[in-house]
Amino acid sequence: MAAIGQRNRLQYIILGLLNQRPQTGYDLTKAFENEIGEFWQAKHSQIYPMLKRLEAAGEITHEDTVTGEKLAKKQYSLTPAGHEKLVAWVTEPSPELTAIKDEFILKLYFIKTVDDPRLQPMLQEQAALHRAQLAHLRQRQTTVFPDQGAIDQAYGHYLILDHAIEREEHYVDWLEKYLAH
Amino acid sequence: MAAIGQRNRLQYIILGLLNQRPQTGYDLTKAFENEIGEFWQAKHSQIYPMLKRLEAAGEITHEDTVTGEKLAKKQYSLTPAGHEKLVAWVTEPSPELTAIKDEFILKLYFIKTVDDPRLQPMLQEQAALHRAQLAHLRQRQTTVFPDQGAIDQAYGHYLILDHAIEREEHYVDWLEKYLAH
DNA sequence: TTAAAACATGTAATTAATTACATGTTTTAA
DNA sequence: TTAAAACATGTAATTAATTACATGTTTTAA
The missing domain is CATH 1.10.10.10 (Winged helix-like DNA-binding domain superfamily/Winged helix DNA-binding domain)
Structure with missing residues (x-):
């Protein structure tokens, strides 16, 4: 067994x-x-x-x-x-890396060249999606943690929300790096 | 059906x-x-x-x-x-956000206060894990994409590897932000 | 006052995913 | 020369997860 x-x-x-x-x-x-x-x-x-x-x-x-x-x-x-x-x-230790499933990034993998006409619209679409999620998370942060006292009482919760926010910020930054300006 | x-x-x-x-x-x-x-x-x-x-x-x-x-x-x-x-x-559009499973971040959620003695060792352990992954990905980048020609031929592949590298960089940065110095 | 949204709890059917079982060949490094 | 690692392909059993089915109550906003 x-x-x-x-x-x-x-x-x-x-x-x-x-x-x-x-x-x-x-x-x-x-x-x-x-x-x-x-x-x-x-x-x-x-x-x-x-x-x-x-x-x-x-x-x-x-x-x-x-x-x-x-x-x-x-x-x-x-x-x-x-x-x-x-x-x-x-x-106990947590020896496993983050498991991620991201369909958009996968599609990107199959775009062969920088001038593929699908690339920019795809990046735009995702940027909109992740900007919305970022705004949502920031809103959560101000409501769930209005002051230092709230942070001190649920420190772990504060950490994971902070991590989620930073992750979305960097995702959007990354998308913008490849967005035609 | x-x-x-x-x-x-x-x-x-x-x-x-x-x-x-x-x-x-x-x-x-x-x-x-x-x-x-x-x-x-x-x-x-x-x-x-x-x-x-x-x-x-x-x-x-x-x-x-x-x-x-x-x-x-x-x-x-x-x-x-x-x-x-x-x-x-x-x-077709990709309207779904990234799905993430991260056991370590979840454990963090259950750490109630900043002075919990388990916090710093947990952060250290994860920092080591993600630094190793980051080094691995950077190594991949130099071998898979030694020059601009390699990038031009597999642009999407280049993008996702770049994204993976930035993600690990920011993960490590985030951990270090909360690591006692 | 009433319709929609939110609250509240479950099970059935199906699909996705992992772990374990199973077997054999070729290459590489000691 | 030989043992380990890598190459190569599959199935069986189990567990994880989603989607759909099923039903009813309370609150909120129009």
């Missing part, structure tokens, strides 16, 4: 998010639509089954709550076993 | 690589270990079945060759239908 779930990083991300505060599957899904999504992707159809798995393994538990008249919610939180597993994961 | 293979970008990458020159599955696998791998990942166990699929669809063909006494190779090349499909893919 192969080592079960040898990788499976999603479980650790969920443990980490629940360590910050108890949350519902819906809340976790939203987290992947914000900063987390810049460095890992998951949809609710992957998250809900994982929550069941983690609960079955005794690493999280849930409490049923109701909003309004009858909207049922499950508020999940870490057990001591779950917390231990999270700490172990954060502590 | 859902649109079959609506996404499936791997097939286009293979078509693009075969458009440059006829190649074997082994050659394609090697391409994913170099620059292509910076922007898309695939193993031979995904590539060989895809080659069969593309051939069955009439988009590529192969020619059997033998190296030495009896080592059989299949040299794949594009058919006109395959070339058409490749051109259509390159021409």
Whole structure:
């Protein structure tokens, strides 16, 4: 039998998010639509089954709550076993490089010459896309981290948002380097 | 019935690589270990079945060759239908942002304060990893593109290698920004 | 007051991707 | 001369991930 779930990083991300505060599957899904999504992707159809798995393994538990008249919610939180597993994961080395999938850059690879008429429109299109994403991330930064106190309380969150912003800045700079002026 | 293979970008990458020159599955696998791998990942166990699929669809063909006494190779090349499909893919817009998976950045997210004793060793470890990758990519650049003529013949390839190098440079710079000096 | 958006939770079917299994040849360096 | 590395091609089993299906509640803005 192969080592079960040898990788499976999603479980650790969920443990980490629940360590910050108890949350519902819906809340976790939203987290992947914000900063987390810049460095890992998951949809609710992957998250809900994982929550069941983690609960079955005794690493999280849930409490049923109701909003309004009858909207049922499950508020999940870490057990001591779950917390231990999270700490172990954060502590171990991360020897793997960033895995990137970028369809646009791939298309670029198949442009043979600098005067290909498709090149400039492609660069323009991507520049617009990444400028919009950059503006979005900068907006997030001012709302999520309005002052130094907010940074001090969620330093790691601040770091990854800063990283995402710098990445987009450099992506746009790179595109502009090859944009005809 | 859902649109079959609506996404499936791997097939286009293979078509693009075969458009440059006829190649074997082994050659394609090697391409994913170099620059292509910076922007898309695939193993031979995904590539060989895809080659069969593309051939069955009439988009590529192969020619059997033998190296030495009896080592059989299949040299794949594009058919006109395959070339058409490749051109259509390159021409259509690429509205999706880069998908990134970075386990280290995720771990950082769960570091709550600037004085967490795990922070600096984590940053150091990643800096070493990315500096090594950067050195590797720069080495590639000098060997693959020794002069302007090489660049002019494979401009897209030059662009993506340049992009990969800048990305690693900025990653290292970002890590150093938070490294205690 | 009402329609749309957001909140909330799940499963089924399919596809993508990795890891492991399986086998053999040729070249290179010790 | 020989062992290791690289070349070469595949399939099986498993896991990861997406898309589609399925259903209902609450809040917000027109």
